[in-house]
Amino acid sequence: MNAPRDEMELKEEAIREHYAAAANLLSGLDHTPRLAKAEAVAAPSERSPGIGTRPRFRSTTPGLVTRSTARPEGVRLIERIEAVGGDDPITSPAQAAVMQSLRRALAIALAVGEMFSAQTGLSELKKANLEGRLPDARRAEFSELLAAEALVTLSVFANATAFLLAPHATEQTVEIGTVEEVLTDNAQLALHGALWELDQDIAVFGTDEARMVASVLAYAEQLTENVRLRAETAPRLGAFTGANYRIEADDFPIAGFAPSRKARGTALVMAFKKPEEVVGNHIAKYQAMRLAKMLMAYDFERKLNPFAELGGFIFTFMGDGKPGTGKTTLIQMMAGLLDGYCRVAEYPFRYQNLSIENVDSYQGKSGQNAKAFIRNVMDPAVIGFGTIDDIDQIAGKRGDRQSSAGQQEITAVLMESFSGANTVVRGNCSFGMFSNYPENVDDALRQRAGARFLVDGPQTREDYIDILALLLGKNHSIPLGDHDLYAAQEIKRAVAESFERHSRPLEDGLENVFDRVRDEIGELDTMAKLGTYLKAIQAADERFTGRAIKNITDAVKVRAMDFELPDEWMEEPELFLFKDYETKKAMIGELRRPITVEMVVQEINRYADSEFRYADKSDEAAIENAVREMRRMEEAKRRYLEGKAP
Structure with missing residues (x-):
């Protein structure tokens, strides 16, 4: 499927360049919650002695120095997902689907954030800030662009997660409440906060695989809406909202902060009839x-x-x-x-x-x-x-x-x-x-x-x-x-x-019941008479x-x-x-x-006709099978006796 003319294709190579960084984010990172309060235990411990935990990902945003005096918390989403559903050492299809969707969504978000940064000149400002040559007159612009990039990255991550994971959704639903840890200092910190809160939600609500999938989807939808509302008043987002993108491999459209369809239909190959x-x-x-x-x-x-x-x-x-x-x-x-x-x-x-x-x-x-x-x-x-x-x-x-x-x-x-x-x-x-x-x-x-x-x-x-x-x-x-x-x-x-x-009934058996009931009680024009007819049908067919x-x-x-x-x-x-x-x-x-009474009588007859029709066919088939079996036994008996004759 080719992208429409008003959509720009996001190249697959640009997405895959971020797979390693996305995998590192899922493997382990440190984050100090700033807006939300932890409700779950820390990341799962090692599975057995001698098997170390995955390295925690401590990233730095180019041009920024981040400090925190609070104690950071370890987030290891892959281990959190693997721990859902027991101690089975083999990753289940549902667990794999969640991990693959999250990695893909993170890579897409990082690629779009990188594109946004290049289009708006944010990349050059980051470099200048890192080298200590950022003019004071542009510091406000720099902060606004960092916040804009954070919103773009969060939106694409949430949107892509919901889109990619939708085919694996079940009837299970989860109410996770409001998403709180939405940080807009910069894109990297924003993703850290999002993954920390997602880890918390899986720990609290993802008690089995179906609820885990539902929790991730619920979180993604809540995050999409939260970011969309913030973006309504945020500056410097024109480069993102003014263009539409499509990821060809997933047929995933990105149209600003609007959520993409959370599920996809099937392309029908069928000879339709009018x-x-x-x-x-x-x-x-x-x-x-x-x-x-x-x-x-x-x-x-x-x-x-x-x-x-x-x-x-x-x-x-x-x-x-x-x-x-x-x-x-x-x-x-x-x-x-x-x-x-x-x-x-x-x-x-x-x-x-x-x-x-x-x-x-x-x-x-x-x-x-x-x-x-x-x-x-x-x-x-x-x-x-x-x-x-x-x-x-x-x-x-x-x-x-x-x-x-x-x-x-x-x-x-x-x-x-x-x-x-x-x-x-x-x-x-x-x-x-x-x-x-x-x-x-x-x-x-x-x-x-x-x-x-x-x-x-x-x-x-x-x-x-x-x-x-x-x-x-x-x-x-x-x-x-x-x-x-x-x-x-x-x-x-x-x-x-x-x-x-x-x-009137169409099947002979039901017609007999219908005529007998009407002869006894007259026209079926009251609830009591209709109930009498229904009971008579039940007496004829249990x-x-x-x-x-x-x-x-x-x-x-x-x-x-x-x-x-x-x-x-x-x-x-x-x-x-x-x-x-x-x-x-x-x-x-x-x-x-x-x-109307006429509707009720007609629908009783339509349904009962079908049941009598099925019963008659079923009984006839059983009789034919019994007759066939009797004939076989007779033939077998005849041959047996002939074989014993001197």
Whole structure:
């Protein structure tokens, strides 16, 4: 990726020249805290007798003589990081990621500080001061430039740390309080103070690796904001704020004191589909389109989506249907919509698919792959869309002897992530599970899908004409005939008709329950009658539990949000996306519809239909397997008896 024309590239060689100095800073330095008070113990002691500590880094700023009468404290960040998580002598991936990110961030900060010093003439003033020939008339300028360089160096260090470490963030968060040891005498002292306070925060808050990463990120964000506020009134910063830089290797932009995006999206290589290219599947298409716009309402400052607070947000959904009915096309459509919306708003978008390749033969590796997938999609600094295609092959049924240990690990991770004690639904991401054989998915995992998308493909004569015309393209002269092309795909009309079909159940087993209950108590028009219907469904299918009721009520709330966010809100972000959280919430609240009995009955039938459909298929598959096994035993018995005959 080449830097835009208004950005200057910071050469990699200039950064790597500072790797040794950055490593020394992390290995050991002495610092006397001036503004903050120590809350943690000193740097970790030696790991074992005979192994000395790393040398402490005592640097001097050219042209300056620094004195301190207080007792300095040793800061050894590498040892502090290595001590997190126990006595394991092998550095873990998380520890390595933190150390590498900090070294890289320090090197970038030193390189930018050096560039700033050269551009402003500070380098010459340092040299003159060192040689004792700095004119008195320029001492005030010298002090102001030193303070400016300190602010620049601190800002770049904090910004780069947050940017580089963001891909390793988890759902864990830490509140570290206000950053205090922000010194602006000179750049070197400023970094010493920053590393001293970071060491303190890791010691106090970084009790495990996840909290250590969270502590470093929290510190970097707090330092960025503190420095930005100071820079608003500081002089002589024009050389830094007037130019934009980019580090090509990291794709890291530096635009003054503004924080860079704390997370990066993924460059999608996918054949996107437009909504009109999805024929049939009206409800699934409509809900996917609405969900894409719902995700865009996420507020990066509050780390919350108004839809998640008001109700009606689809965090997980199950898309099922026969092979060839359009599940992949639906994924391509939704990913394409999100990618386009995020490009307009300049939001980071991340799409990931958990595939059969993530099932590993090594114990624990499949679970790690699934956790990494969940963590990347749920990253609160991105808009995320995660898919699990052919989930019946990837996640095994508990108790199924044919499921591998890796498949069982993935099932456990998905169940905990989708509806576990620590699951936080912020509204920045959604997960779609797709299967041709949902009856083979673990019952408890399947019920963690809050919404059901029946992907049944083209159904009507009009659908088949539309899909034929679409796939043939334009390289023919065959007349269309008596048909209004794509009129049947007009989404609002098609969806209304599709929902109306669920006023009665579609599955035979559920239809019997529905008719029996209505014969006994009449129309389902009160809470009591609706509850009676739900209990009758549970009596017919014991898997219809309280979680099913929650999924139904969530689906009803989605129907209450049954409105399209205007396309212009996505095309012109200032109209909605860039509004503050409370304004967006109020704008959405004005569009919300009241819940009706018809909505509730339709959503009960839609959900229960899917469960009866899965149960019928599962039972039929079990019967077929039993019959096949009986036939095998009969054949084996016949051959055995024939072999014993004289």
